[in-house]
Amino acid sequence: VHCLSPRTNLCLAIRDMQGRGYLPDGTTRLGRGGEPIRHFMGTSTFAEYTVMPEIALAKINKDAPLDRACLFACGLSTGIGAALNTAKVAPGSTCVVFGAGMVGLGAVVGCRLAGAERIIAVDLSADRLALTPHHGATETLLGGDDIVERIVELTGGFGADYTFEATGNTTVMRQAVESARMGWGLCTIAGVAGKGETLDVVPRYLITGRRIAGSSFGGCKGRDDVPKLVERYLAGEIDVDSFVSHTLTLDDVNRGFELMERGDGIRSVIDFT
Amino acid sequence: VHCLSPRTNLCLAIRDMQGRGYLPDGTTRLGRGGEPIRHFMGTSTFAEYTVMPEIALAKINKDAPLDRACLFACGLSTGIGAALNTAKVAPGSTCVVFGAGMVGLGAVVGCRLAGAERIIAVDLSADRLALTPHHGATETLLGGDDIVERIVELTGGFGADYTFEATGNTTVMRQAVESARMGWGLCTIAGVAGKGETLDVVPRYLITGRRIAGSSFGGCKGRDDVPKLVERYLAGEIDVDSFVSHTLTLDDVNRGFELMERGDGIRSVIDFT
Numbered sequence: 052v053h054c055l056s057p058r059t060n061l062c063l064a065i066r067d068m069q070g071r072g073y074l075p076d077g078t079t080r081l082g083r084g085g086e087p088i089r090h091f092m093g094t095s096t097f098a099e100y101t102v103m104p105e106i107a108l109a110k111i112n113k114d115a116p117l118d119r120a121c122l123f124a125c126g127l128s129t130g131i132g133a134a135l136n137t138a139k140v141a142p143g144s145t146c147v148v149f150g151a152g153m154v155g156l157g158a159v160v161g162c163r164l165a166g167a168e169r170i171i172a173v174d175l176s177a178d179r180l181a182l183t184p185h186h187g188a189t190e191t192l193l194g195g196d197d198i199v200e201r202i203v204e205l206t207g208g209f210g211a212d213y214t215f216e217a218t219g220n221t222t223v224m225r226q227a228v229e230s231a232r233m234g235w236g237l238c239t240i241a242g243v244a245g246k247g248e249t250l251d252v253v254p255r256y257l258i259t260g261r262r263i264a265g266s267s268f269g270g271c272k273g274r275d276d277v278p279k280l281v282e283r284y285l286a287g288e289i290d291v292d293s294f295v296s297h298t299l300t301l302d303d304v305n306r307g308f309e310l311m312e313r314g315d316g317i318r319s320v321i322d323f324t
Numbered sequence: 325v326h327c328l329s330p331r332t333n334l335c336l337a338i339r340d341m342q343g344r345g346y347l348p349d350g351t352t353r354l355g356r357g358g359e360p361i362r363h364f365m366g367t368s369t370f371a372e373y374t375v376m377p378e379i380a381l382a383k384i385n386k387d388a389p390l391d392r393a394c395l396f397a398c399g400l401s402t403g404i405g406a407a408l409n410t411a412k413v414a415p416g417s418t419c420v421v422f423g424a425g426m427v428g429l430g431a432v433v434g435c436r437l438a439g440a441e442r443i444i445a446v447d448l449s450a451d452r453l454a455l456t457p458h459h460g461a462t463e464t465l466l467g468g469d470d471i472v473e474r475i476v477e478l479t480g481g482f483g484a485d486y487t488f489e490a491t492g493n494t495t496v497m498r499q500a501v502e503s504a505r506m507g508w509g510l511c512t513i514a515g516v517a518g519k520g521e522t523l524d525v526v527p528r529y530l531i532t533g534r535r536i537a538g539s540s541f542g543g544c545k546g547r548d549d550v551p552k553l554v555e556r557y558l559a560g561e562i563d564v565d566s567f568v569s570h571t572l573t574l575d576d577v578n579r580g581f582e583l584m585e586r587g588d589g590i591r592s593v594i595d596f597t
Contacts, residue, residue: 059507059533224527234332240530249524254497254517257538260332265530 060136060272065104069093075104096124097304099323109274111281118298118320119284119291122153123277125268126318127294130157130217131280132269133241134165138213142166147202149194149227150217151179153294153317154241156186157269158215160289163187167213171205173198182317185293194223202230210261214238224250234260241266294318333409333545338377342366348377369397370577372596382550385558391571391593392557392564395426396550398541399591400567403430403490404553405542406514407438411486415439420475422467422500423490424452426567426590427514429459430542431488433562436460440486444478446471455590458566467496475503483534487511497523507533514539567591 053059065075072089073079080102081088081095091097093107111120130153134140146162148155151174162170163186171190172183180191192201203210210232216224219242228250231238238261244250252263271277284291296316299307307319326332338348345362346352353375354361354368368374384393403426407413419435421428424447435443436459444463445456453464465474476483483505489497492515501523504511511534517523525536544550557564569589572580580592 053507056507061507061533221527234326234329234334240527242527243531244527248527250527250530251522251524252536254494254513254515254521254523254538257513257523257536258516258540260334260538260540262538263525263530263536265527265533265535267531267533 060268060270060276062106062272064106065093069104074102097301097321099301106274109277111278112285115281115285118322119295120281121320122291122294122318123280123284126153127157127160127289127291128271128273128277128280129241129266129269130154130159130215131161131164131289132271132276133158133215133217133239133266134161134167134213134269136270136276137241137264137266138215138237138239140165140167140213143168144212145169145171145206145232147171147173147211147214147227147230148183148188148217149173149215149223150242151176151183152217155215155217156182156294156317158217158241159183159186159188161269162213162215164283164288169211171202171211173202176314182293186290194226199226199229206232209233210236212236216240216242218242219244221245221248221250225252228252228256228261228263231256231261236261238263239266240264241269295320298322333541333543333549335379335545337379338366342377347375370574370594372574379547382547384551384554388554388558391595392568393554394593395564395567395591396553396557399426400430400433400562400564401544401546401550401553402514402539402542403427403432403488404434404437404562405544405549406431406488406490406512406539407434407440407486407542409543409549410514410537410539411488411510411512413438413440413486416441417485418442418444418479418505420444420446420484420487420500420503421456421461421490422446422488422496423515424449424456425490428488428490429455429567429590431490431514432456432459432461434542435486435488437556437561442484444475444484446475449587455566459563467499472499472502479505482506483509485509489513489515491515492517494518494521494523498525501525501529501534501536504529504534509534511536512539513537514542568593571595 068075079087094103095101144167146167148158170188172188173192173194174180175194214227214231216227221244228238294317297319341348352360366380367376417440419440421431443461445461446465446467447453448467483503487500487504489500494517501511567590570592
């Protein structure tokens with residue numbers, strides 16, 4: 052239904068089986084001790100060998116080192132795409148990015164690539180904020196209850212042309228909506244909220260011209276857009292190295308989850324060689 | 325700031341004084357028994373003679389009867405503009421309009437003028453719904469708790485390309501968001517909610533491609549767009565007569581408010597002649 056539509060990247064072709072952890076033919080090809088193991092996200096890349104649907108693969112430039120290119124499989128592309136595909140940031144704009152994890156850093160990169168004039172990064176961690184200027188942030192702010200007021204003040208009383216939410220926290224989502232400019236400000240939600248949580252929007256913010264969009268995988272069509280982003284990486288436009296905080300072996304995969312849960316680093320990469 | 329921007333119709337030029345009920349020079353020119361009366365919305369049209377800022381006037385075709393053209397000063401233009409300017413409905417689309425008062429009827433007209441293929445009107449009143457096919461509605465539905473499910477079912481399990489909310493009720497706003505299509509559905513909020521009320525959005529609806537916009541005066545720049553809409557009325561594209569339910573004299577103005585509060589009719593027009 053959606054494959055040829057330029058309006059969405061949400062592929063439905065193999066969704067039903069994928070959502071249940073099966074390959075398109077309804078089988079699983081992984082197992083341990085005779086017990087079948089289901090497939091995660093149609094790829095199951097925490098395995099030395101995996102079977103996946105052909106449609107789940109994208110062909111990238113052979114020159115790209117895999118321990119760097121792998122970051123484009125999710126968070127980084129999500130952030131960059133949120134700015135380039137979903138929000139379609141216009142050159143010269145003022146942008147605010149809430150959250151400086153992988154998705155937020157990607158959004159900072161995307162805003163820079165789109166030619167934004169000001170990119171304001173917001174996070175609760177000064178350490179994470181410190182990573183953002185290298186990728187294009189022009190200002191950094193520690194988050195807090197008064198962040199909307201501070202952003203409105205920094206933007207001449209109006210708010211930002213584009214705001215991005217990359218935390219999954221619904222309170223931050225609301226701040227992102229309210230930091231968007233009257234008249235045309237667009238808030239793009241890229242974070243995933245907890246089940247049952249709602250984003251509370253004061254309708255007056257909408258009536259006075261703000262818009263809200265959401266972004267899944269940054270609106271990227273994986274097959275077309277991931278190879279293009281890898282090319283931009285190879286061309287030196289995106290510094291992927293700086294996002295790789297740890298390199299682990301597959302045996303250490305659980306340490307990778309521990310590091311993630313501690314918020315230690317941006318991305319841990321598993322080296323299979 | 326905004327006047328020449330194609331991105332918004334929110335004029336700031338005289339907003340401060342207008343919001344407080346004064347003309348741009350800070351005065352009021354109306355009074356009764358020596359007591360000053362403030363100006364409503366910068367126009368104060370419930371008076372035989374009024375002084376208003378030149379910027380608050382639009383010049384329309386002289387052939388247009390004033391007792392019809394007056395409807396373009398607010399609700400009707402709001403609804404038409406929500407479809408044409410804010411949502412920019414694409415030809416062949418499926419649209420849902422919640423609320424069949426003046427704004428909702430205007431949205432039905434706007435969707436028709438934009439070339440929508442299906443226009444589904446939703447209201448709690450069968451009488452109001454009965455007015456909508458004449459203006460372009462292809463289907464009508466009585467509102468209710470299960471309206472989202474019914475719309476999703478009527479649209480092949482997806483939802484509508486464009487939804488419009490014209491009731492001011494935040495529960496209906498949420499239904500309008502959730503009736504929009506995954507992938508690209510746009511929900512345009514045109515109704516004005518009560519103070520302190522919030523629209524609760526489940527972020528998953530956004531992440532899966534829906535967008536939310538708001539519309540004030542349908543995104544119309546009054547001076548440019550009202551004359552154009554009047555021309556479309558004169559060309560026979562918009563049946564304004566059918567919206568005029570009652571014609572009153574200025575002495576009867578309070579009866580007009582009573583009729584409005586009872587939901588009797590779409591618009592009462594005051595005849596000054």
